[in-house]
Amino acid sequence: MQRFLVLLICCFLPAACGTPWTEPVAAVAGADLVSVMAFKRDMFDVVWSGLTGRDCSVVRLDRGESYCRTPDPPLPLPPYCTHTLGEVNCWTSPAVLPSPPPGIADAPTQLTPEQEAYRTRTWP
Structure with a gap:
């Protein structure tokens, strides 16, 4: 966010003096x-994210994260739980059971x- 404040000060302060090159720069900064x-x-991030199909942002850099979001890993399978006498037993895979009871x-x-x-999903 500090980057944008400096950019705004650098662009809008000379615009008050009426120099001709500052109007387009101020419009782009705005x-x-x-x-x-x-x-x-920012506008570069929108273009870059659209071209690469990844979620990239300078705001993520400002938060201390990577520039582009890493893809989420696949979700693990939930445990397979069954009733026994007085308790519940859970297994990571029902394939290890010879004849799995209903979960x-x-x-x-x-x-x-x-x-x-x-x-x-990717951005946009």
């Missing part, structure tokens, strides 16, 4: 500031293709 506020990316959870164990596409 558009860049609006881009950061609206998209959390406790009545839910899907994996994301649907739409959910996975949303989870791993």
Whole structure:
């Protein structure tokens, strides 16, 4: 954010003096500031993210993160849990059981293709 404040001071201060080159520079700086506020990316980041398909932003650098967001790793499978006498047993894989009893959870164990596409989406 400090970068943008310095940019605004450097661009708008000479604009008050009426030099002809400062008007386009001030317009670009203003558009860049609006881009950061609206998209959390400056104009270069919007173009770069669109070209590469990755989520890249100087705002991430300001937070101490990498310039481009790393892809999320695949989600692990949830544990497979069954009832026994008085307790619940859970396994990481039902394939190790010779004849797996019905599980406790009545839910899907994996994301649907739409959910996975949303989870791993790229920008924009």
